[in-house]
Amino acid sequence: MNETTAVTCPLCGDEVHKLIYRFHLESERLVIDKIKEQFPEWTKNDGICSRCLDYYHTELLMQQRMLPEIGPFFPVKSPDDFIILPSALRIDTDVRFTGKGVTICFIDSGFYLHDDLIKTSNRIKKIIDITHPDRTEDFFNTPHPSAWHGTMTSVVCAGDGYCSNGLYKGIAPDAELVLIKVQDDNNQITTDSICKALQWVVENHLIHNIKIVNLSVGADENISYHESGIDQLAEQLIKVGINIVAAAGNDTQVMIKPPANAPNVISIGGVDDANDLTAVPFSYHSSFGTTVDGLYKPELVANAIWIAAPILPRTYEAEEAATLHYALQLSDKELMQFWPDVQKNILFPENGNEKMSVTYCRQLLAKRLMQTKFFSKHYMHVDGTSFAAPLVSGVIAQLLQAKPELDPLNIRRLLFSTAKRLPDVPVVKQGYGYIRPRRALLKILNREVVMKKHASPFINRPKRMIEFHIQNSCAHQISLAGSFNYWAQDVLLMEPCANGSWKIEIPIPPQGTYTYKFLIDDKMWVEDVENPVREPDGFNGWNSVLNV
Structure with a gap:
């Protein structure tokens, strides 16, 4: 994948990878009006970066008294002035499960040997540059520009919070890691590099006991999973018992691409909880919809904004973050004495003829803190499905710690059947819903x-039968209904089996495409979560699809 050319946001002036041009006019009209108050010449065709869009959303919530301002620097609901809520708290994980004994492989741009991964205990089993296999571990002791993204995703998932005294632990802080760098020296992530990384996992997963692969990178091409080398390797790994988790992407106007488009890869979209434990998560601008093969993606959504991630050490950004937080703690007199040194390490705009008073200096510091998202000297908050995917990978590590024999089929069934359907998010955007780790662990x-x-469904061609099954330990009766029996209820009654399992066998219907659901206790319709082929049912839910 070629690195996207940077563009400049017309509002904040920051260089970003892409701008947002598509607005939901009804729900975001107030946001558009607010922007035009401050930037009269701006139009929707000029675009806006995701950071500015989130900022104006938050500002409106504050004005409507839906979101109070806590602290002088970040207009988000936080328990302290500089605190972004820890991810494990926000998705409600069980802290007794830490991914211990589970190995997660991250295939990403690059990596740095961050203290949150190695200081307390070095949990990195293997780290390689697939574009330069001869590079040693010493290469990753240097903070190369390519290391930002992969360091963030791996720490979001499996960091132990060393640099925050344990506050910003990942979801699986005891998991072991295999890290594979796929960005080359020309700053490109190619399909060939991703394929080589996946092939390396095929050949070495038993040696390192890899159980999960997280991909927050992907290919550029819109092709069928049958024709994609990335997808074929991902499906091959799933067949041998490895869970593949992929970010869906952050553009609502583009189709989901490899590897997130593959049938059995768990594709992760995003939601925004406004950094508020009491908020109901709402839509984030993540990719969604049908793939080239007609599969609906993503399967799940997780938090994709206000995510605490590490600032890459020994970089200009790390020095700026440290200076910002040091300056904010100074007295007025100390700040003015220290100000010449502050200006050397912080990128402030030209102040023109503005008098450098203490008040103005503190305003500059506060504004720069907002722009950089450096909420502490070691961490910043980030957004994107690149960081939602590692949250789910961490949850899978928790599930495997609790029951190591779980295979990808049963992991999918656990996650999908316990996900929460969000009321104000279209079903095509959220798949089976918002991840609920505690419910799955329970x-x-x-x-x-x-x-x-x-x-399910399992087509037994020698017997000319199809077997459907579902897991529900609370049901008194479950029936199967679909277009193959004109949606007749209480006709195809399922047989209760041990441990809350239900099953039914029916003759294979004539060749064609059919939709179906399960009806539980004559009152609740549910889709077949084991079947990756589905379509919207018209009631903000899913029909499962059977192709004969």
């Missing part, structure tokens, strides 16, 4: 997980 702890050899 199913394991209550021994409600039954290992299955094959997914």
Whole structure:
């Protein structure tokens, strides 16, 4: 994948990879009006970066008294002036499960041996540059520009919070890691590099006991998963028991691409919780919709903004963050004495003829803190499905710690069946819903997980039968209904089996495409979460699709 050419946001002036041009006129009219108050010449065709869009959303919430301003620097609801809520707290994980004994492989732009991964205990089993396999571990002791993204994703998932005294732990802080760099020296991430990285995992997963692969990078091409080398390797890994998690992307106008488009890869979209534990998550501008093959993606959504991630050490940004937070703690007299040194390390705009008073200096510091997102000297808050995916990878590590024999089929069933459908997010944007780690773990702890050899529906051609099954330990009756029986209810009654399993076999219908659902206790319709092929049912839910 070629690195996207940087563009300049017309509002904040920052260089970003892309601008947002598509607005939901009804829900975002107030945002557009607010922008035009401050920038009268701006139009929707000029675009806006995601950071500015989030800023104006938050400003409106504050004006409407829906979101109070806590602290003088970040207009977000936080328990302290400089605190972004820890990700594990926001997605409500069970801290007893830390991914211990589970190995996660990150395929990303590059990496740095960050203290949150190695200082307390070095949990990196292997780190390689797939574009230069001869490079040693010493290469990753230097903070190369390519290291930013991969260092952030791996720490978001599996950091132990060393630089924050444990506050910003990842979801799986005891997991072990294999890190594969795929960005070359020309700053490109190519399909060939990603394929080489996945092939390396195929050949070495048993040596390192890899159980999860996280991909917050992907290909550029819109092609069928049948024709994609990335997708074929991902599906091959899934067949041998490795869970593949991929970011869906951050553009609502583009189609989801490899590897997130593959049928059994868990594609992760994003939501925004406004950094507020009491808020109901709402839409984030993540990619969604049908793939070239007609599959609906993503399957799940997780938090994709206000995510605490490390600032790459020994960089200009790290020096600026340290200077900002040091300057903010100074008295007025000390600040003015120290100001010439502050200006050397912080990128302030030209002040023209503005008098450098203490008040003005503190205003500059506050504004720069907002622009950089450096909420501490070691961490900044980031956004994108690149960081939602590692949250889900961390949750899978927790599930595997609780029940190591879980395979990808049963991991999918656990996550999809326990996800929460969000009321104000279109079903095509959220898939099965918002991830709920505790609910999934509770199913394991209550021994409600039954290992299955094959997914539903299973077509048994020698017997000319199709087997459907579902897991529900609370139901009194479950029936199967679909277009193959004209959606007749209480006709195809399923047989209860051990441990809350239900199944039914029906003759293979004539060749064609059919939709179906399960009806639980004559009142609740649910889709077949084991079937990756689905379509919207017209009621903000899904019909499962059977192709014969």
